[in-house]
Amino acid sequence: MSDLNTVTTAEAPGGQPNVPRSPVKKDKPRSLAGDAWADLRKRKIFWVSVVMVAIVLVMAAWPTLFTTADPGACALSNQYKGPTGAALFGFDYQGCDIYAKVIHGARNSIVVGVLSTALAGVIGLFFGLAAGYFGGWLDAFLSRFVDIMLGVPFLLAGIVLSNRLSSDPKSDGIFAVTLTLGLLSWTSGARVMRSAVISAKNQDYVAAARMLGSKPSRLIFRHIVPNSIASYVVLLTLLLGINIASEATLSFLGVGLKNNAISWGIMISEGTQFARTEPWPLVWPALFLGVTVLAFIMLGDAVRDAFDPKLR
């Protein structure tokens, strides 16, 4: 393409760009976000993941759109029965409608997963940024703190914390579980963020911005965060899946969701007991969980790639 080099000064007339590119129209200045959105709109994988995430969210918000059956209406006489008209996925050990349970379980799983991941994301981002950007004794202090947190056994801390947080015996435990998972799962993200921030901070373009007189806020949010967040986003999408599963562990131990609350995690941990002979009560919630996590990972990947101009 010759349009990259239509310059006619003494130093550099004519020539070829190093990489062939499609021509760009003359137009208004654009921003990275604008370019990223324009790019995302053209990606199939983005739309596929958006649709999948949207379905799951709708399922969580209005489960009755998908099923009229009551997930709590179980009859032992139905134990392990195959699919019938309304109960598409058959029945489980307790004789409950698996389809209805999966649909209704979406809400708790999504709420716990998304909110706890968001909480962990914010804490990890804050710690990683503070440690990486300011360095020095603050970094030493925060990093040691993260090390200590990583040394705490997850289950033990989860049980203690979850117990302390849910004092009300009538609550369903969602708040306590979300908070517990959020407070315990941010550490590896903080480490990833810290090292990404440190490598971004030492780039020449940050020095250039500093030299121009940028304030720290500008350095952080304009230069460092955009160039260090990519791997963090990917890590968070993975953490989402992990947290949904961890909720099940805590619930299984009696410190998670309580009072007959339903979630995919609980269904999975119940389903494993007789999975050899009766796999379906395990397979369906696991499939929903897997597809949901996959959708979020795909979304995260697509967004990350769109914000990297080199990959466009």
Added chain:
Amino acid sequence: MDVLPGIDPRAPLLEVSDLHVEFRTQYGVAKAINGANFWLSAGETLAILGESGCGKSVTAQAIMGILDTPPGYVTQGQIKYRGVDLLKLSENERRKVRANRIAMIFQDALSALNPVYTVGFQLGEVFRKHRGMSRSAAKQRAIELLDQVKIPAARTRVDDYPHQFSGGMRQRVMIAMALALDPEVLIADEPTTALDVTVQAQIMGLLADLQRERNMGLILITHDMGVVADVADRISVMYAGRVVEEAPVYDIYSRPAHPYTRALLESIPRLDMKGQQLSVIRGLPPVLTDVPKGCAFNPRCAYARDACRQDPAPPVYQVSQQPHRTARCHFFREVIGE
């Protein structure tokens, strides 16, 4: 040492003819080398001069047989060592050639050495593996080698780790390792680019001494016209995957026959005089997936005419018999005559 079948001691030490290498990438096929010809005699220094992306490093990799495949493929041509076409050998035979006959040193000596072993161990390993020496004998040879590349206090430094050496000393270790099995050809890929000038002078001096002692053929791959003027016997100038000019060093600097060589010489500032405004080569080197038709240099060339813009590319013209000079330019007489 194993003897290669078909080896002919009277044949040229190294002869590369019509070499083609391409990289098959998702953006298309990049013709990294598009017909390279040169030869090297014992005791001689051949400089391969060119800018980044001209194919000079790929040429070295092809000779050494360390091309990344995929994406790189040698599609045509011959690389003859003493009459034996290396490209026809099995991987096993090539490995032996690589260790014993043709060696290479790289620009970045720090990453070429393993940081967790001592320098002595890494040097000794060559002897243990290829010569079946004992540990103590190998270490003794390692010390001798470090001594030969003029590392002070070799006996104590042999137990040091790579990071304990300065950049220049590390490059010496690399040279020692390359010379361990007495190769006949040494390929040096930008050996001093990462070093300071005073250290560069030391290393180039060392290479010249070692070459004289061992009557080695040396291929020096570089972009530095100053270094070339100081040490080379002959020069091959590469541009966009082709050797565009080949001549003895004195002739090429005083009377370049290819417009690219000429433009390069005129565009570098000189230490010994305050110049006028530098003359420049317009534009950029071509993308290798999209090399211009005809002569690849034509869009940047002051001499270009219609013939240059049409395929086929200019052939290898014989500029003179004595000394032997070639150039791939239709108008070499005009370039050289001015």
Added chain:
Amino acid sequence: MSDVVLEAKGLVKHFPITQGIVFKSKVGAVRAVDGVDLHLRRGETLGVVGESGCGKSTLAKLLVGLETPTSGSINVRGEDMVRLKGAALRRARRNIQMVLQDPYTSLNPRMTVGDIIGEPFQIHPEVVPKNGRQRAVQDLLDTVGLNPDHINRYPHQFSGGQRQRIGIARALALKPEIIVCDEPVSALDVSIQAQVINLLERLQNEFGLSYIFIAHDLSVVRHISDRVAVMYLGKVIETGHDHAIYDQPTHPYTQALLSAVPVPDPRLRGHRDQIVLEGDVPSPANPPSGCRFRTRCWKATQLCAEQEPLLQVRERSPHPSACHYAEIRDVVHRR
């Protein structure tokens, strides 16, 4: 000396060497820059040369305010940059800009070229009113020889030489008087170097800029500089006009440095004075006593170990040279 735009006096930068992770204790200091005086006149180019570790890059960072000096002053237009604070410092900084070495890392890969060159205007909004900024950015692109329509491209869509032009445009945005160039062409190919050098020279003439040109390539420095300062282990050891340094060097280190630079002319082979230095540069954390070059110098005597030679004009050195035994020796030209 009426036209002096920048004057640095007694610049020192020591980086502490610490031990321990949480409770750090100082065990020494790397004397990166250890007492440097220099001045720069309007429209002039001062070349600073030296090998890696001599402190030239730290000097550049001190001058543009990326590092704070341990002691010393940097006077620009009668104001000491080291002591300025807040808004006054921000205003003063506009006047001294920098072009960085590596065109591949000095531009934020996630910003468009328009944003990169326009960033100075966002940080200093008083320079150009908001509605004139796009115009100003396009003018800058045009000035450095790039297509003004390319404001929406990203750095990776440009070649190394073009990126360096973008970096130069950014440095020009605030209309500074002084530009510090830290190895601006050393990452570029030979044929592209000349383009960028010529651009810098043209801009100097057009805008009356003063350059501090830091490089390890002595040929490039000679080409572009009016005066040259040679650094060794944190100190300037010889300074003078370009012909004084290159044709009549008096300090042994300058002589060794110059003699090591290959000249692209095979006819000079074997006909130049060759000085091959032994050994490596000592650690700046523990420099030798007296003259810092004495450990590698063939002229060194007891005096050199005891007394540090000052940078001054000497009996046999018509320009300032920090050597007790300074004497002219031409190592560049044919013997």
